[in-house]
Amino acid sequence: MSAKTVKITARKIIVDSKTILDDATVIIKKGAVAKIGPAETLSQIKTDRVINLKNHILHPGFVNAHCHLDLSFLKGKLKQGAPFTSWIRSLVAKRVKATMQEIDNGIKNGIKQLISTGTTSVGDISSTGRSPSILAHSGMRAILFHETLGYNPPDAISRFNDLKQILEKFADSDLLKSGVSPHAIYSVSPALFKKVSAYAKKNNLPVAIHMAETEEEIEFSKKGTGPFRELLISFGSFAPGRYPKTSPVGAVANFNGLKNSILIHANHISNADIAKIKKAHATIVICPNSNRWFKRPISAPVGTLLDNGVPLALGTDSLASNYALDMTAEIREFHKKFPDISLHQLFDMATNGGALALGLKGGTGTLAVKAPFDAVAIKMPKNIKTDPIKAIITSRRKIAMVWINGTAKYKNMENMK
Numbered sequence: 385m386s387a388k389t390v391k392i393t394a395r396k397i398i399v400d401s402k403t404i405l406d407d408a409t410v411i412i413k414k415g416a417v418a419k420i421g422p423a424e425t426l427s428q429i430k431t432d433r434v435i436n437l438k439n440h441i442l443h444p445g446f447v448n449a450h451c452h453l454d455l456s457f458l459k460g461k462l463k464q465g466a467p468f469t470s471w472i473r474s475l476v477a478k479r480v481k482a483t484m485q486e487i488d489n490g491i492k493n494g495i496k497q498l499i500s501t502g503t504t505s506v507g508d509i510s511s512t513g514r515s516p517s518i519l520a521h522s523g524m525r526a527i528l529f530h531e532t533l534g535y536n537p538p539d540a541i542s543r544f545n546d547l548k549q550i551l552e553k554f555a556d557s558d559l560l561k562s563g564v565s566p567h568a569i570y571s572v573s574p575a576l577f578k579k580v581s582a583y584a585k586k587n588n589l590p591v592a593i594h595m596a597e598t599e600e601e602i603e604f605s606k607k608g609t610g611p612f613r614e615l616l617i618s619f620g621s622f623a624p625g626r627y628p629k630t631s632p633v634g635a636v637a638n639f640n641g642l643k644n645s646i647l648i649h650a651n652h653i654s655n656a657d658i659a660k661i662k663k664a665h666a667t668i669v670i671c672p673n674s675n676r677w678f679k680r681p682i683s684a685p686v687g688t689l690l691d692n693g694v695p696l697a698l699g700t701d702s703l704a705s706n707y708a709l710d711m712t713a714e715i716r717e718f719h720k721k722f723p724d725i726s727l728h729q730l731f732d733m734a735t736n737g738g739a740l741a742l743g744l745k746g747g748t749g750t751l752a753v754k755a756p757f758d759a760v761a762i763k764m765p766k767n768i769k770t771d772p773i774k775a776i777i778t779s780r781r782k783i784a785m786v787w788i789n790g791t792a793k794y795k796n797m798e799n800m801k
């Protein structure tokens with residue numbers, strides 16, 4: 385965070401999806417928005433630095449609510465559209481063979497891709513333990529969901545202790561905070577799920593769970609049959625009768641893990657599940673291009689969820705099942721499939737909605753007064769007539785600068801001219 389005060393004037397400032405200011409100025413103090421308003425009104429305020437972005441749109445940085453940076457090294461290495469359990473098998477096989485260097489380089493490239501496409505906060509699932517220090521070095525804002533897996537009930541205590549050790553070693557900072565991720569109902573035993581849920585509740589940690597992603601997951605959850613049963617048998621983790629015997633949402637509710645949780649995908653959920661999700665104040669994260677990569681539709685009942693007031697956020701998922709880590713590509717894909725949802729509403733899900741899902745406080749995901757200055761400057765085409773949110777999402781953007789916590793993290797000077 386810079387101690388200097390900065391004044392930035394831009395042609396358009398998007399404070400949030402509903403508030404767009406023309407010829408406006410933002411004053412930044414201690415890395416946060418101190419004042420924002422018409423340029424004329426704030427012109428007399430003296431600051432250490434003045435940045436004139438007369439031909440730019442300034443907007444809050446995107447919040448990617450679901451990513452796995454430590455799978456970035458798998459970009460282009462897995463078969464697109466393969467059945468989900470085959471994809472898991474290939475992923476596990478490739479990860480075993482990967483060197484730390486490969487994984488670390490993937491994480492660095494992933495972070496670079498996030499920041500250079502305007503994402504300033506990320507909900508990152510950490511399964512290898514490699515991303516925390518690299519994220520800390522990058523200056524990105526993140527919730528690190530330390531992942532736990534283990535379907536053999538006798539392993540629950542040791543897996544839980546491993547997770548606790550990681551959490552105790554990890555010190556939260558201004559930019560990085562811990563969360564937990566019991567991976568999914570087919571990969572985490574009820575005993576482990578219950579322990580992690582109770583621990584998260586006691587320590588007020590955000591929880592991210594892969595939820596009802598495929599029809600095969602529902603089959604396994606309810607009947608204990610299908611490809612997930614085969615997968616668990618091959619991993620030596622299946623025993624007859626060891627499956628939830630209810631929907632994945634019902635299972636997590638039984639494990640006391642649903643309250644305030646972040647549910648990833650939720651492609652196959654019933655009305656009864658939606659009622660449980662609503663009651664638990666859980667958020668659903670849709671990853672539009674991950675669905676496209678797997679050649680499956682976004683089956684989440686988006687309209688019903690919105691009608692029920694269930695909050696939605698957007699994520700990219702990992703480069704093991706996506707083409708890029710660009711939130712505008714996620715908005716475009718979602719809008720293509722759900723044209724009734726406005727670009728403004730999707731912009732809100734991709735900024736403020738993601739911040740609320742991840743529990744990022746103080747107006748993160750907006751440029752309101754007191755919000756951390758996580759922002760993106762886009763060079764505008766001359767005489768822009770179109771709505772600035774539409775311009776950011778649908779036109780070929782030229783990102784000039786990206787700030788996180790008031791510090792410039794990306795500069796493309798050519799676009800500053």
Ligand SMILES: [Zn+2]
Pocket residue numbers: 450451452594648701702
């Ligand atoms: Zn995921």
